[in-house]
Amino acid sequence: MNIDTKAALAAIVIIVPLSGYALWISEQGREPQQISGQKILVTFYPLYKFTKAVGGNKVDVSLIIPPGIEPHDWEPTIQDIEQFKTASLVIINGAGFEQWLPKLITANPEMTVIDTSKNIKLLQKGTNQTDPHIWLDPILVKTQVQNIADGLEKIDPQNADYYQQNANQYKSRLDSLDATIRTDLSNCNKKDFLAFHDAFSYFSIEYGLHQNTIVGGLSPEAEPTAATLEQITQKSQNLGLHIVFTEEAVNPQIAKVIADEIHGKVLVLSPLEVTSINNDYVDEMKKNISNLKEALCQ
């Protein structure tokens, strides 16, 4: 690594803290609307899409974490708690993703919680953490969707058939997505890829891949040191990688410094944590697969 690159790395690490980065903020989907059906709270993007798909026109879904905000280290304000404490049901990812949930439950002990990670075998990370990124494995998402359908059925048994049918339809879409991923990646000669943060462990196990990451830990908000970046650059060279992945809500310069060093290019591999609620989950995953294919197949 030459001196210019080292200086560039140092500048990134010192001057541009990752936590300062937020790309865009849209308030759409956050304001509780007039209740037309069951009033449901969900915590972040993937759950919004899954709950809309299962609940259809019988539910009125509001997001707790505003779209465009990185959810890992988000904390509710007192106003947030006030605003959401009247809801009777909240659908969470689970697996330790919503550390702040007890605050909401304390404010409203009657609130029903649907934990979509129920019946999913979670990966342990470190001594006391579970990996929450189950929403990036379409096969595990089928279980999340079923948990949502069962939860909605419990609070609204009259529409049980409707919820279960919608869940089955969505699970068929997930099966097609899974088949597409297997076909698209089947002839790739590489198994290693360089993601930004540790979001693709479940995905990698599902599809026989090996995830390397730029920042350590389960959240993208960690800041890599210059030494870490140098190590990753070296590793990428050894593995013959030519794509470095970034994601939406982080400083894009970090991936670029590594890409420049390995004469490669930066693409997005999205953990779907700050995605616009107008975007379809399956389409977003297909964009990821297209970029992954470029990393693994060429």
Ligand SMILES: [Zn+2]
């Ligand atoms: Zn994450």
